Amino acid sequence: MKQVVKVRLLPTQDQELALSQTLRRCNEAASWLSQQMHALGITHRFAAQKKFYVELRERFNLSAQPTIRVIGKVAVAYTTLRANVQAGNFGPPGSSLRSKVEAKPAVFRPEAAQPFDARCLSWQIPATGREGTVSIWTVAGRLKFLRVTGKPEHLLLLRTCDIGETDLIHRDGKWFLFATIEAPEATAQQPRGFLGVDLGIANIATTSDGYRMAGARLNRYRKRQLQLRKRLQARKTSSARRLLKKRRRKETRFATDVNHVVSKNIVAAAQRTGRGIAVEELTGIRARVRLRKPQRAAIHSWSFAQLTGFLAYKAAQAGVAFVQVDPAYTSQACHQCGYVDRKNRRSQAVFKCGRCDFVEHADHNAARNIADRGVARWDEVMRPDAAPILAAS
Structure with missing residues (x-):
């Protein structure tokens, strides 16, 4: 991986x-x-x-x-x-x-x-500590014993895994190396069911167990940052431009940290219970949905793909099965009786079935539907010939 x-x-x-x-x-x-x-x-x-x-x-x-x-x-x-x-x-x-x-x-x-490979850059990472050195080609000659520092778990990966292409990046006055490694991947065990995860804006993620990661804190933070950017842009001074440049990636870093925390908790819950993780396939959602103007900024600034990617690679590392399912009607279908109607979704938070009067939190109902689809999707992946056999019989 x-x-x-x-x-x-x-x-x-x-x-x-x-x-x-x-x-x-x-x-x-x-x-x-x-x-x-x-x-x-x-x-x-x-x-x-x-x-x-x-x-x-x-x-x-x-x-x-x-x-x-x-x-x-x-x-x-x-x-x-x-x-x-x-x-x-x-x-x-x-x-x-x-x-x-x-x-x-x-x-x-x-x-x-600028990308480098093993012929241009070599690593010297000690068994202990938070620092190491690299030897890297430059136009002024090869630089040896150039110090690098990072998280101990990242340095361990660099010391024990195969390293592919490495990018040299200069950002905000700091120098970084982004190395692509071939990390070990745990063998996915046969899951005992699936933990469905409904992704959204009001609630960043809601699981089929009923656990909700509220997005209010992140949305408030983004709203403050948007207002601050507007004030600074209106000033049109050199100091305002300097502050904008300094803060331009602060919101991105904050949201990335939130997504890491959310994905880590979900993977830990699935691993602890021996289940897989099922999420909606939301590729192209920005082009598919039609929203009012105030809602566009929210959906365009929220990183569905990043959280899904974090879930995928953390699940692979933990040996947890991970599948993506068709998102169609997951929020409109009743988990109790299967009745589908857009009127079932009474509001952002309330789901009430028009047939059986089943009442549930809307995101929790959607997550339970996603969990059921995860089981079906896993069967399709593991037994792709099952459907033709059943049809023939």
Whole structure:
């Protein structure tokens, strides 16, 4: 199972200068290569490497492997861009935004992240402590004994697992390494039922056991941050812009921490009871739902995908089965009798069945429906040939 581990670099002044020069040189090379590839209509890595490798290396005085990594970075950027265009994220064919995006080559910021591999970067992580060192290629030569620090559990993973690509990132005056590792994955046991999880805004997550993680605190925090941003943007002063820049990722960090706590509690509950975890497949929800203007900011700022991703990888680490189910009508179907009607959902919190008069908290009812669908989905995954056999009999 792939996992990303973040550690912080602690460079000296000279080392920081070398790292900054490396990022700028590599991104300058990437922007030049992007222009050449766009002009010739080349988007694939091997075609770009065959045509531009020698010139790119000589023009920007790069070593062999960093040159390969620059070419790979540009090729990945065009692959991502092509996927977004085909998905319609820049509008339909012929739209002004899509035409504008397709007409321009990809451009890389001077301090955009630069990928490294084992030939460019090596790790020296001791068995104990919160610090280690790395040896990394730079345009000023190879830097050795560059200090890194991080959480003990992250350093343990770096010491014991296979390390793949590592990104060098400069953010808010700090240096980081984001390493992709192949983390051990526990064998998922046969679950004794499923813990359904209904995701939402008023309640971040509600389980089929009835446990609700209220989102009021997070929503109040986001509302305060929105009001603060509006006041600072209205001032239009250099100090206001400085404060905006300083606070730009504070809300994201807060929400990420909340999602980590919520996902950890859910996985622990499922592991303790020997059950799997079932959640709704909410991909594309922003495009599917129609909301009033005040509700749009809430749903667009809430990270459904992040919480689902945290649940998935934490469940894999714990050996807990994890499935995603069809979300259709989970909030409108009565768990007691199965009757489906949009009028069953009387309000955000109240569910009352129009057939059997069953009354339940709306999110709890939805979570119980999700748990039932999790069982059916698990049977489909583990026995994909069961349905045809039953149909034949």
